[in-house]
Amino acid sequence: MTGRKMTGRAAGEPSLRARRELAALNDALTLAERGLGRQTTAALMARLLRVAAMFPRSVDDTLMWQVTDLVTGDDVSDGVKLTLIRMGWASIVQAQYKLRGLRMVSVPKDRQAVAA
Numbered sequence: 508m509t510g511r512k513m514t515g516r517a518a519g520e521p522s523l524r525a526r527r528e529l530a531a532l533n534d535a536l537t538l539a540e541r542g543l544g545r546q547t548t549a550a551l552m553a554r555l556l557r558v559a560a561m562f563p564r565s566v567d568d569t570l571m572w573q574v575t576d577l578v579t580g581d582d583v584s585d586g587v588k589l590t591l592i593r594m595g596w597a598s599i600v601q602a603q604y605k606l607r608g609l610r611m612v613s614v615p616k617d618r619q620a621v622a623a
Contacts, residue, residue, distance in 0.1 A: 521603070525561035529599060532558050536593050548588040552578040555595050565602035571595065 532554050538544035539551060546554075552575055559566040574595050578588045 521562055525558070528554075528558050528561060529596070529603075532596055536589065536596060539589055540593070548578055548585055548592065551589070551592050555592050559595070559599060562599050562603065564606075565599045566595070570598075 532551075535544060535546055535551060535554065539546060539548075544551075556571060556575065559571055574591050577583060577591055583591075
């Protein structure tokens, strides 16, 4: 045992950027579900795929491809597409909760100082 201090994030832990992207996707989905968002379901699905890539242990690739096929097709309505994207987002959040519990996305120190 060397007694080194761990200053970085633990191996396998998602970065702050990844957690922020996950939170931003939640905001975009909430706006879209309320009819206030300006992003298409295809754009939201692309964001979900980008976020899923940041959490590789949380999502099965085959499931994401199936959801992508449904969202990009014409077989279901936009409401159903939003629900499928929300379910993909929720599966990532649930997997992260099981691994690490609930954690807030931290605010940078300089923003905290400005807000005070």
